[in-house]
Amino acid sequence: MIEQVLSALLAVVAAIGASVTYFYGSNWLLDRLVTDRRTADGTYVSRQKTRDAVRPWLFLAPALLVLGVYLVYPVVETLRLSFFGKSGDGFVGLANWTWAVGNDGVRTAVRNNVVWLLVVPSLSTVFGLLVATLADRVAWGNVAKSLVFMPMAISFVGASVIWKFVYDYRGAGSEQIGILNALVVALGGEPQAWITVEPWNNFLLMVILVWIQTGFAMVILSAALRGVPEETIEAARIDGASDVAVFFRIIIPQIFSTILVVWTTITIVVLKIFDIVAAMTNGQWGTEVLANAMYNWMFRGGGHFGRGSVIALMIMIAVIPIMAYNIRRFREEEARR
Amino acid sequence: MNRRVLGLPLTWGKLLVHLGLAAIVIVWTVPTLGLFVSSLRDKDQLITSGWWTALTASEQTAAGRLLGRDAEATDDGRFVLRGDLLEAENRRIVAFGLDQTDLRAHAPGDAVELGGLTFTLFEDGTYEATSPTPIAEDYRERVFYVEAIPPTFTLANYREVLRSEGIDRAFINTFTVTIPATVIPILIAAFAAYAFAWMKFPGRQLFFAIVVGLLVVPLQMSLIPLLRMYNDIGAAFGVPSKTYLGIWLAHTAFGLPLAVYLLRNYIGGLPRDIIESAQLDGASHFDVFTRLVLPLSVPALASFAIFQFLWVWNDLLVALVFLGKGEDQIVLTSKLREMLGSRGDNWEILTSSAFVSILVPLMVFFALQRYFVRGLLAGSVKGG
Numbered sequence: 001m002i003e004q005v006l007s008a009l010l011a012v013v014a015a016i017g018a019s020v021t022y023f024y025g026s027n028w029l030l031d032r033l034v035t036d037r038r039t040a041d042g043t044y045v046s047r048q049k050t051r052d053a054v055r056p057w058l059f060l061a062p063a064l065l066v067l068g069v070y071l072v073y074p075v076v077e078t079l080r081l082s083f084f085g086k087s088g089d090g091f092v093g094l095a096n097w098t099w100a101v102g103n104d105g106v107r108t109a110v111r112n113n114v115v116w117l118l119v120v121p122s123l124s125t126v127f128g129l130l131v132a133t134l135a136d137r138v139a140w141g142n143v144a145k146s147l148v149f150m151p152m153a154i155s156f157v158g159a160s161v162i163w164k165f166v167y168d169y170r171g172a173g174s175e176q177i178g179i180l181n182a183l184v185v186a187l188g189g190e191p192q193a194w195i196t197v198e199p200w201n202n203f204l205l206m207v208i209l210v211w212i213q214t215g216f217a218m219v220i221l222s223a224a225l226r227g228v229p230e231e232t233i234e235a236a237r238i239d240g241a242s243d244v245a246v247f248f249r250i251i252i253p254q255i256f257s258t259i260l261v262v263w264t265t266i267t268i269v270v271l272k273i274f275d276i277v278a279a280m281t282n283g284q285w286g287t288e289v290l291a292n293a294m295y296n297w298m299f300r301g302g303g304h305f306g307r308g309s310v311i312a313l314m315i316m317i318a319v320i321p322i323m324a325y326n327i328r329r330f331r332e333e334e335a336r337r
Numbered sequence: 338m339n340r341r342v343l344g345l346p347l348t349w350g351k352l353l354v355h356l357g358l359a360a361i362v363i364v365w366t367v368p369t370l371g372l373f374v375s376s377l378r379d380k381d382q383l384i385t386s387g388w389w390t391a392l393t394a395s396e397q398t399a400a401g402r403l404l405g406r407d408a409e410a411t412d413d414g415r416f417v418l419r420g421d422l423l424e425a426e427n428r429r430i431v432a433f434g435l436d437q438t439d440l441r442a443h444a445p446g447d448a449v450e451l452g453g454l455t456f457t458l459f460e461d462g463t464y465e466a467t468s469p470t471p472i473a474e475d476y477r478e479r480v481f482y483v484e485a486i487p488p489t490f491t492l493a494n495y496r497e498v499l500r501s502e503g504i505d506r507a508f509i510n511t512f513t514v515t516i517p518a519t520v521i522p523i524l525i526a527a528f529a530a531y532a533f534a535w536m537k538f539p540g541r542q543l544f545f546a547i548v549v550g551l552l553v554v555p556l557q558m559s560l561i562p563l564l565r566m567y568n569d570i571g572a573a574f575g576v577p578s579k580t581y582l583g584i585w586l587a588h589t590a591f592g593l594p595l596a597v598y599l600l601r602n603y604i605g606g607l608p609r610d611i612i613e614s615a616q617l618d619g620a621s622h623f624d625v626f627t628r629l630v631l632p633l634s635v636p637a638l639a640s641f642a643i644f645q646f647l648w649v650w651n652d653l654l655v656a657l658v659f660l661g662k663g664e665d666q667i668v669l670t671s672k673l674r675e676m677l678g679s680r681g682d683n684w685e686i687l688t689s690s691a692f693v694s695i696l697v698p699l700m701v702f703f704a705l706q707r708y709f710v711r712g713l714l715a716g717s718v719k720g721g
Contacts, residue, residue, distance in 0.1 A: 004506065005509055019521050023524070023528060027623040031621070052536075056536040060528070063525050063529035064529075066525065066586060066593060067547075067593055070587060071559060071590055073562060075559075127361070130361070131358065137351075138354060144362045147365060148362060150369070150703075152702070153647055153701070154695045154698065155695065155698070158673065161372065161677065161691035164677070177387050178387075220714065271555060272556065274653070282678075291654075299658065308561055312557045313558075315558070316558055323552075
């Protein structure tokens with residue numbers, strides 16, 4: 001045990017040391033190698049320009065290198081692999097794509113992903129907005145916010161354990177230890193093995209992600225709500241607008257772009273959702289989603305690179321509109337700077 | 338704050354706000370609370386009664402045998418067997434019966450006929466069986482009873498998962514993954530963010546647009562090519578393909594677009610004067626960055642550090658693909674998921690393991706919440 005702690009510490013120090021050494025070393029080298037000097041006839045030659053041209057690339061090199069190897073190259077490679085066979089060799093054309101279109105498992109995954117995309121971002125945003133609005137009006141608002149935000153810190157797997165316990169099922173007649181079934185029994189119902197009940201089990205898995213993401217939505221929206229100028233609200237009130245009208249006609253339009261940001265961000269999380277399904281059902285009982293299907297085809301029984309790549313690309317294709325939207329937003333922001 | 342709420346009179350509206358918010362907070366807190374309470378309960382109680390009953394005494398059925406004939410004593414001319422069915426001091430008898438189908442036939446203190454003896458079981462678990470004549474046969478009669486167990490909390494579950502389930506190793510492995518995977522991307526991103534914000538070079542806009550674009554590349558895309566690349570490198574150099582270095586670099590890359598984006602927003606917002614005046618004094622970009630910009634950026638660096646720390650700590654997918662599942666490499670999330678599969682019914686192990694795994698992020702979260710929120714806002718509300 002102690003040995004492992006020591007080697008872990010050593011690894012940590014070495015890794016961080018290497019990064020620090022690179023930045024200091026390369027800049028030091030640049031200053032040493034490209035110095036100002038006097039030529040034979042005594043004129044002073046400043047090489048400041050050369051240094052200024054090289055230095056940005058020293059700053060950027062690690063980032064660009066890592067991003068290139070770990071994100072750009074894989075996108076290209078995945079695209080290539082999607083046209084190849086099981087172990088990545090042997091060109092098969094569009095065979096993997098036609099397989100994906102016709103495969104029932106993939107269809108279920110696509111269908112479920114669409115439902116996830118409809119349910120989770122909307123519920124998280126609505127709850128987030130609700131908590132942000134309510135918490136600003138009570139003295140204990142900050143405590144409430146902290147508690148709602150807390151699940152953000154919990155891993156999806158940890159959250160899965162927590163909720164699996166909530167959904168736990170014991171046969172009718174014995175005492176329920178899962179709180180959901182206990183409530184159902186207390187209200188006179190029959191206990192259910194919730195996570196096997198199609199199609200409702202999908203929604204029970206979505207509840208977990210909503211539970212995690214609401215805190216995120218709340219924090220962002222709460223900041224946006226504070227940014228709404230008090231004068232516009234007062235003016236509307238003086239004109240006789242009701243609270244509901246103020247909320248929907250004044251406040252919502254003013255924070256609309258933030259709502260979109262929250263929505264987008266949660267949508268991206270949902271598209272990549274893997275952990276919850278992997279830990280709760282592993283895609284059984286009709287709960288498969290694309291990311292888990294991909295993992296199964298890649299690394300578990302499936303072991304098919306081509307098919308796994310196609311599913312990964314399907315996720316990518318779904319993300320492209322969001323990516324385009326983000327880049328456009330960045331451009332607009334740049335223009336405003 | 339004396340607004341009317343949703344058109345209702347002030348008091349009713351206020352009440353609704355309080356109740357509504359309380360309801361949400363309860364739903365959001367109770368699941369975690371349940372996990373925490375359960376992880377501290379005795380494992381037999383945990384699986385027989387709901388955690389919300391943890392503070393009330395729970396009842397449990399059990400059976401015991403009377404002592405044999407050789408424990409016989411005489412008392413006032415009678416022949417007596419005395420003993421204690423409950424060994425624990427704080428438990429008590431609620432009811433007893435002579436037959437497994439009717440555990441609640443008699444109340445403690447009742448005298449009943451049992452194998453020719455007059456048997457009385459008292460509330461504290463002691464019993465007395467008397468007979469006017471010497472006890473003839475060694476029956477060692479069985480008695481069934483319902484005992485009440487007062488609420489007990491224990492750290493035994495934690496001791497067990499830490500000692501024998503390998504959670505302690507997984508805990509250290511997780512730290513080994515998390516710390517470099519938090520520090521390295523910050524360092525790399527800070528340099529890159531500074532370059533994007535304050536240095537002039539061709540292709541600046543284009544490269545930054547690419548970095549922002551990469552924000553939304555699902556990391557699933559990367560797994561197959563990278564795993565193949567790792568395998569090739571491993572095979573070529575005769576080293577294992579699943580290493581800590583491999584996962585640090587992977588997490589670095591996956592966290593980098595967000596880090597560069599957030600940090601550039603912050604560093605780009607620093608006042609131009611101080612940077613230009615430092616340069617007039619002859620400081621190079623490297624000096625400006627390390628001596629001026631880095632110290633000024635501490636809040637932004639801290640917020641991203643928390644973000645990345647939580648992300649790496651909580652990650653499952655990257656660890657599943659790039660790290661082995663042996664004792665020396667498996668991380669907490671991965672271990673926990675394995676347990677969900679293999680020990681799905683051992684709630685005492687699952688609850689305490691899960692709590693160990695969420696303990697560190699929760700501590701980091703509550704201690705540094707303020708910075709974390711600031712980091713989230715830096716990326717999302719700007720221009721919103």
